[in-house]
Amino acid sequence: MFDLIIANGQVLMPGRSPSLLDVAVKNGKIAALLVPGTSANADHTIDAHGKFVFPGVLDVHVHLGHGNDISRPRAPSDAWTETCAAASGGVTTFIPYLLAADEHSTIFDDVIETTRAGSLIDFGYHLIISTEEQLAHVPDYVSDWGVTSFKIFMNNRNGEGKRLGLPDIDDAFLFRLAKASAAHGAIVCPHPESIEVAQHLRAEVMKSDPDGLGGLESWNASRPPFVEADAIQRAGRLCKAAGASIYVVHTSSGEAFDAALAARRAGVDITIETCPHYLTHDLTWERGAVGKINPPLREKSDCDALWQAIMDGHVDTIASDHVHRSIASKEGGIWKAAPGCPGLETIFPVMLSEGYHKRGLALSRIASLLSEAPARAMGLWGRKGALLPGFDADIAIVDIDAEYKVTNDSVRSDAGYSLYDDQQMRGQVTDTLVRGVAVFQKGEIVPGLAGHGQYLHRNARF
Numbered sequence: 071m072f073d074l075i076i077a078n079g080q081v082l083m084p085g086r087s088p089s090l091l092d093v094a095v096k097n098g099k100i101a102a103l104l105v106p107g108t109s110a111n112a113d114h115t116i117d118a119h120g121k122f123v124f125p126g127v128l129d130v131h132v133h134l135g136h137g138n139d140i141s142r143p144r145a146p147s148d149a150w151t152e153t154c155a156a157a158s159g160g161v162t163t164f165i166p167y168l169l170a171a172d173e174h175s176t177i178f179d180d181v182i183e184t185t186r187a188g189s190l191i192d193f194g195y196h197l198i199i200s201t202e203e204q205l206a207h208v209p210d211y212v213s214d215w216g217v218t219s220f221k222i223f224m225n226n227r228n229g230e231g232k233r234l235g236l237p238d239i240d241d242a243f244l245f246r247l248a249k250a251s252a253a254h255g256a257i258v259c260p261h262p263e264s265i266e267v268a269q270h271l272r273a274e275v276m277k278s279d280p281d282g283l284g285g286l287e288s289w290n291a292s293r294p295p296f297v298e299a300d301a302i303q304r305a306g307r308l309c310k311a312a313g314a315s316i317y318v319v320h321t322s323s324g325e326a327f328d329a330a331l332a333a334r335r336a337g338v339d340i341t342i343e344t345c346p347h348y349l350t351h352d353l354t355w356e357r358g359a360v361g362k363i364n365p366p367l368r369e370k371s372d373c374d375a376l377w378q379a380i381m382d383g384h385v386d387t388i389a390s391d392h393v394h395r396s397i398a399s400k401e402g403g404i405w406k407a408a409p410g411c412p413g414l415e416t417i418f419p420v421m422l423s424e425g426y427h428k429r430g431l432a433l434s435r436i437a438s439l440l441s442e443a444p445a446r447a448m449g450l451w452g453r454k455g456a457l458l459p460g461f462d463a464d465i466a467i468v469d470i471d472a473e474y475k476v477t478n479d480s481v482r483s484d485a486g487y488s489l490y491d492d493q494q495m496r497g498q499v500t501d502t503l504v505r506g507v508a509v510f511q512k513g514e515i516v517p518g519l520a521g522h523g524q525y526l527h528r529n530a531r532f
Contacts, residue, residue, distance in 0.1 A: 255530025
């Protein structure tokens with residue numbers, strides 16, 4: 071007797087074309103994959119005829135904050151709004167970044183409980199390592215909380231760290247973090263920018279455009295692709311020398327991708343991430359400062375280069391880099407606007423619309439980019455990332471040809487806007503299940519499930 075059967079759907083399994091199967095669920099896990107017509111009983115059945123059944127999306131690059139503060143959630147409602155957004159887009163697990171000057175163990179239990187109390191979906195955390203005290207506790211973060219990924223801001227140099235309330239660091243700090251991560255089975259996630267060069271360029275651009283009239287073009291010129299690419303190649307060499315794995319976040323340009331690919335070919339154990347907005351938006355976007363992101367939106371040729379890298383199998387993961395500050399944070403022109411944009415609820419629809427329907431990207435490849443590869447990179451494989459017996463029953467059911475328009479007034483994130491406002495999508499999530507429980511059903515958030523999300527202790531990379 072099963073708890074649930076999702077019947078008659080086209081099921082996405084790792085490395086395979088969609089197959090007509092029934093997905094049987096017991097105790098929150100995938101219990102069996104059955105040929106339709108197999109005799110089986112269940113307490114509940116969902117008829118997925120004509121639809122595609124995907125593993126739930128793992129969005130492993132999220133900034134969960136409170137108001138304009140993106141360092142951490144301060145109230146359960148911070149997690150509630152953003153996990154409603156996530157669930158409506160088929161995201162069943164996310165991993166936000168925790169930013170603090172404090173040693174993380176002094177606040178981490180509170181952060182986990184605050185997130186859990188409001189969350190519909192399962193979650194982990196990356197820890198941003200910025201101080202000597204935090205670095206010294208890396209072994210404890212792995213053993214005590216199952217944190218297996220550590221971010222470092224390579225741009226926190228030459229006074230830049232003050233903007234985030236963090237000290238400056240140097241390449242030796244990165245190297246020491248890489249050695250500690252390698253010793254304890256964790257992965258390093260550097261934010262790659264050669265900031266001294268970017269600071270020089272910003273000053274030069276601001277001389278010629280003090281009022282920011284150049285908009286996104288000026289923002290790109292102040293932090294151009296070579297600044298990102300230079301830091302990627304440097305981080306790759308340091309991590310290789312330390313024996314560490316590296317996860318390159320938000321690859322935004324063809325030049326940055328080339329640097330990451332060159333590192334891979336040189337023997338670096340590297341995972342390459344990009345984000346939907348770098349595939350769909352460029353510096354000519356008419357809404358200007360609303361599209362201020364770091365790294366910046368680039369040239370149309372960079373969008374094309376990243377799509378080609380995805381089609382060629384070189385990009386490993388897609389993540390949103392979700393930031394849920396309100397649209398008011400974009401006021402004041404390009405130099406004063408806050409960087410970042412929301413994207414949790416559109417990450418999957420964008421890949422279906424722009425990847426599958428527009429470019430013929432295989433659905434199995436989309437499942438790998440959004441589910442399987444993130445789970446493997448972040449120590450969750452075996453539990454998350456695939457529709458296989460024994461894995462958590464994290465499931466997104468998709469009407470592959472459904473068309474709908476994204477509008478700001480339909481956004482569930484408390485950001486209240488989307489870069490995709492007024493754009494047509496093709497391919498819509500109708501139902502999302504987390505460990506076999508429907509949290510989004512027939513296009514609506516299921517009420518009363520705040521707190522369903524669980525914190526995930528992740529596996530070390532040994």
